[in-house]
Amino acid sequence: MTAPPADRPASTGSRGGIRMPDRIAPMLATAGRQPFDSPDHIFELMWGGLRAMAHIRDGHLRLVARNGVDLAPHIPELNHLPGLITAREAILDGEVVVLGAEGQPEFDALRPRLHALLERDRPPEDLLKPRKVAGQLSYQAFDLLWLDGRPMSDRPLWQRKNALHNVVRASAELSAVDFVDDEGIAFFEAVVARRLEGVVAKEKTSMYTPGERSKAWLEVRALQSGDFVVGGYTFGGARRRGEPFSQLLLGGYEDGRFEYVGAVSGGLNDVEARALVSLLEPGVVDAPAFNDPPPIARLIYWVEPSLVCHVRFSEWSRDGFLRFPIFSALRPDLRPEDCQLD
Numbered sequence: 001m002t003a004p005p006a007d008r009p010a011s012t013g014s015r016g017g018i019r020m021p022d023r024i025a026p027m028l029a030t031a032g033r034q035p036f037d038s039p040d041h042i043f044e045l046m047w048g049g050l051r052a053m054a055h056i057r058d059g060h061l062r063l064v065a066r067n068g069v070d071l072a073p074h075i076p077e078l079n080h081l082p083g084l085i086t087a088r089e090a091i092l093d094g095e096v097v098v099l100g101a102e103g104q105p106e107f108d109a110l111r112p113r114l115h116a117l118l119e120r121d122r123p124p125e126d127l128l129k130p131r132k133v134a135g136q137l138s139y140q141a142f143d144l145l146w147l148d149g150r151p152m153s154d155r156p157l158w159q160r161k162n163a164l165h166n167v168v169r170a171s172a173e174l175s176a177v178d179f180v181d182d183e184g185i186a187f188f189e190a191v192v193a194r195r196l197e198g199v200v201a202k203e204k205t206s207m208y209t210p211g212e213r214s215k216a217w218l219e220v221r222a223l224q225s226g227d228f229v230v231g232g233y234t235f236g237g238a239r240r241r242g243e244p245f246s247q248l249l250l251g252g253y254e255d256g257r258f259e260y261v262g263a264v265s266g267g268l269n270d271v272e273a274r275a276l277v278s279l280l281e282p283g284v285v286d287a288p289a290f291n292d293p294p295p296i297a298r299l300i301y302w303v304e305p306s307l308v309c310h311v312r313f314s315e316w317s318r319d320g321f322l323r324f325p326i327f328s329a330l331r332p333d334l335r336p337e338d339c340q341l342d
Helices: 107-117 124-128 157-167 184-193 270-283
Strands: 028-031 041-045 050-057 060-065 089-099 136-147 174-176 198-203 213-221 225-235 247-254 257-264 299-303 308-312 326-330
Touching: 041 157, 041 184, 050 136, 089 107, 107 270, 107 326, 136 157, 184 198, 225 257, 225 270, 247 308, 270 299
Parallel strands: 028 213, 136 174
Antiparallel strands: 041 198, 050 060, 050 089, 089 136, 198 213, 225 247, 225 299, 225 308, 247 257, 308 326
C-alpha cells in the first residue's frame, strides 16, 4: 500500500518553541467485518464527507485535504472556525459535510462544490462566488492533534477527545463528534435504521499514527460506497441521446497494481457528464493502465488514472467487481494512490 506522505517535521520557532507542523497525514481505518461491543472501544458515525485537517493559527484557517489542497478558499462558509476554537493554535482532524434537514450527512449535496474545484479555467475572482450547496455546511471534528505548542498525537485517544471537546464551541458550522462507549452493536443498528454510512470503532488507548492504516480504527459499513480511479470511458451500448459517453471504467490499487473493479453509467446528469469528458480528454492514452484490462466490446478511450470519483454500490461480487454502481461525485481532494482496494 502506498501511504500518504508522513508528517512534515515541526520546526523550531524563533524563541526556541516547537512550531506547529504545516501538514499531518491522516490516520486511516481498516475495514471491519461486523459490528461488535467492547469496553475498550468508542464508536463514532462514519460521516462520508471530505476528510480535512483544520489548521488554526492566530485566527487563520487552512483546511488541508488528503492530497494537500487547501479547501478553505473554496468553502468560505467555514472561514470563521478559528473564532469557535478556544486556542491560538490547533490542528483538528475531521470531515467537511453537508447536513440535511434532519441533520444527516448528504454527500451528494457537495457535488456542485467538488465539480467547481476541478474547473481550473475558472477566473480567480469566481472562487469568491462558490456554487451553492443544498444544506448546512459543517466541519465535524473527531480528533485533536496539536494544541497551543503541544503535539497531541502521542497521547491516547480518550485524552485527545477530552481536549477536543474542551476547545470546541459547538455551532451549526462546527461540532466535536459525539461517540458511544462500549455498545457498538446497538449503535450500528441505529445507523442502519437511518440509512447512514456506517460506524468507526476506535480503541480508547490508541495513539494517532499519521499516514498509517491502523487496526486500532475499524470501519464497519452499513451502506456500500467507495472512492475509485477512472481508467477509461466507453461509447456504445445503452446510451441516451446526447450523452457524451456510456460508462466510466473504474479501478483501484492493490499491491501497487491498478486493478479494474467495474463500470459505472448511472448517477450523472448530462451537464456533469460533458464536464467530466472535458476533464478526461487531455489524459487519453493509447494503452490501458489496468493490470488486467476488461474485455468490453465497445469503443474505449483509455485515460491516465488521475481522476477520482465516489461511487455507491450494492455489494462486491465474488470475483471482485462492483454490483450496480451509481456515480456520486468527483473527489478532487483525493490522490489516485489513496484509492486502495481493501
